[in-house]
Amino acid sequence: MNQNHIVKKYDEDLKQLNDLLARMGGLAEAQLKSAVDAVVRRDSDLAARTIESDDETDELEMKIDDLVVNLLALRQPVAADLREIISALKVSNELERVADCSTNVAKRAIRLNEYPAIRSTTTIPRMAQVAQYMVKDVLDAYIERNVEKAMDVWHRDDDLDALHTALFRELLTYMMEDPRNITPCTHMLFIAKNIERIGDHATNIAEMCNYLVNGGPFAESRPKTAAAARTKNGETSA
Amino acid sequence: MNQNHIVKKYDEDLKQLNDLLARMGGLAEAQLKSAVDAVVRRDSDLAARTIESDDETDELEMKIDDLVVNLLALRQPVAADLREIISALKVSNELERVADCSTNVAKRAIRLNEYPAIRSTTTIPRMAQVAQYMVKDVLDAYIERNVEKAMDVWHRDDDLDALHTALFRELLTYMMEDPRNITPCTHMLFIAKNIERIGDHATNIAEMCNYLVNGGPFAESRPKTAAAARTKNGETSA
Numbered sequence: 084m085n086q087n088h089i090v091k092k093y094d095e096d097l098k099q100l101n102d103l104l105a106r107m108g109g110l111a112e113a114q115l116k117s118a119v120d121a122v123v124r125r126d127s128d129l130a131a132r133t134i135e136s137d138d139e140t141d142e143l144e145m146k147i148d149d150l151v152v153n154l155l156a157l158r159q160p161v162a163a164d165l166r167e168i169i170s171a172l173k174v175s176n177e178l179e180r181v182a183d184c185s186t187n188v189a190k191r192a193i194r195l196n197e198y199p200a201i202r203s204t205t206t207i208p209r210m211a212q213v214a215q216y217m218v219k220d221v222l223d224a225y226i227e228r229n230v231e232k233a234m235d236v237w238h239r240d241d242d243l244d245a246l247h248t249a250l251f252r253e254l255l256t257y258m259m260e261d262p263r264n265i266t267p268c269t270h271m272l273f274i275a276k277n278i279e280r281i282g283d284h285a286t287n288i289a290e291m292c293n294y295l296v297n298g299g300p301f302a303e304s305r306p307k308t309a310a311a312a313r314t315k316n317g318e319t320s321a
Numbered sequence: 322m323n324q325n326h327i328v329k330k331y332d333e334d335l336k337q338l339n340d341l342l343a344r345m346g347g348l349a350e351a352q353l354k355s356a357v358d359a360v361v362r363r364d365s366d367l368a369a370r371t372i373e374s375d376d377e378t379d380e381l382e383m384k385i386d387d388l389v390v391n392l393l394a395l396r397q398p399v400a401a402d403l404r405e406i407i408s409a410l411k412v413s414n415e416l417e418r419v420a421d422c423s424t425n426v427a428k429r430a431i432r433l434n435e436y437p438a439i440r441s442t443t444t445i446p447r448m449a450q451v452a453q454y455m456v457k458d459v460l461d462a463y464i465e466r467n468v469e470k471a472m473d474v475w476h477r478d479d480d481l482d483a484l485h486t487a488l489f490r491e492l493l494t495y496m497m498e499d500p501r502n503i504t505p506c507t508h509m510l511f512i513a514k515n516i517e518r519i520g521d522h523a524t525n526i527a528e529m530c531n532y533l534v535n536g537g538p539f540a541e542s543r544p545k546t547a548a549a550a551r552t553k554n555g556e557t558s559a
Contacts, residue, residue, distance in 0.1 A: 148407070151407070152403055152404065152407060155393060155403055155407075156399045156400070156403055159397045161394045162394070165390055165393055165394055166390065169386070169389070169390060169393075169410070172407070172410070173414070176411070176414060255503060255504060255507070258496065258500070258503045259500045259503055262496070262497045262500070265493060265496045265497055265503070266493060269493070269507070269510060272507060272510070273514070276511070
């Protein structure tokens with residue numbers, strides 16, 4: 084009976100770990116959304132609030148760290164459970180970096196508002212929407228251990244990269260047209276880069292999901308050469 | 322006697338963990354150096370070799386992951402030992418990202434060589450040197466559990482940020498002078514950003530060192546408002 088109790092408590096702890104990850108993911112999504120809203124609406128107050136909300140994600144990350152350490156110390160898990168717990172730690176780290184990227188977007192939004200509006204910020208919200216759904220879906224996939232869903236997110240990163248490349252070229256054109264566009268456009272370049280990086284964090288989580296289920300990388304790997312080729316043509320990899 | 326043996330083996334495992342971290346740090350430093358050499362000498366072959374060498378860092382990170390999981394499963398450490406092992410995992414993750422930043426610099430070096438040379442690449446190697454020593458010294462500090470040394474690295478990040486801000490402004494000037502500079506200068510902006518991010522990873526490791534020794538953040542914290550102020554004046558935080 085005592086053994087049962089211990090096992091049950093352990094399951095509850097694991098559930099709590101997944102709940103915390105889901106909450107952290109929800110926060111990271113919301114933060115991205117409000118950061119990009121701040122860019123589109125030129126709303127520096129919203130940007131400032133977005134920056135402040137990063138503390139909440141940091142706190143959640145610390146909570147996850149503490150829970151992991153407690154789980155390891157008290158339950159002394161082995162094999163699959165151990166992998167699961169360690170991977171929760173890594174997922175929370177990726178989510179924390181998603182939140183960082185959103186914070187960076189919000190900081191740039193404030194800088195952008197020091198300059199007249201530049202044309203075409205429509206690609207930015209499109210990129211943000213793709214990234215936001217990638218984060219949402221990959222966390223669902225991770226929690227459900229659904230490799231197919233994770234793989235789907237992993238593929239969607241190509242769409243995000245394509246949008247990023249298109250935007251990069253568009254911004255270069257504006258900069259060449261009028262030197263007054265140069266400074267605001269460089270901020271926009273970094274905003275786009277931060278959103279593109281969120282996609283990379285989502286693909287990292289997808290790979291962890293696959294690793295947990297299948298113990299290895301996706302059969303169809305994203306080779307370094309393809310990444311290099313993308314850099315060659317576009318603006319995605321660095 | 323058996324107990325002694327277990328403890329001794331455990332110490333050896335911890336030493337192996339630190340050795341792997343030191344090796345990973347050495348590789349990350351070397352990679353940064355050769356990436357920046359590739360930029361300065363306009364040497365695309367060196368850049369390509371630098372990109373390839375990232376595999377070695379990835380392999381080391383996986384080795385560290387495996388060792389950590391084995392340590393947790395076989396030794397079932399508690400309290401301080403547990404914190405130490407979890408934090409090794411986090412340090413290796415930071416080092417992997419340092420290597421990623423260097424790879425990004427190398428990728429941009431190849432792109433840059435498609436354009437005529439731009440003036441003043443002297444700040445880039447200076448930034449790289451500061452970043453390289455930060456990585457080296459913070460790892461030494463971490464392995465020696467030397468908080469004073471870690472704190473010193475943490476402060477040096479301000480120097481790196483100042484160099485980055487100066488370079489950002491310089492690059493904007495070149496872009497405004499001649500539109501043909503715009504594309505190569507955007508690559509240079511991202512190269513500088515990647516080196517600046519390496520400094521951030523080093524300060525993260527400094528904070529982990531302090532956490533291991535003192536169990537909390539540095540007394541003199543790097544507040545969000547200060548970071549925001551830096552963004553206001555310069556080009557550092559996002």
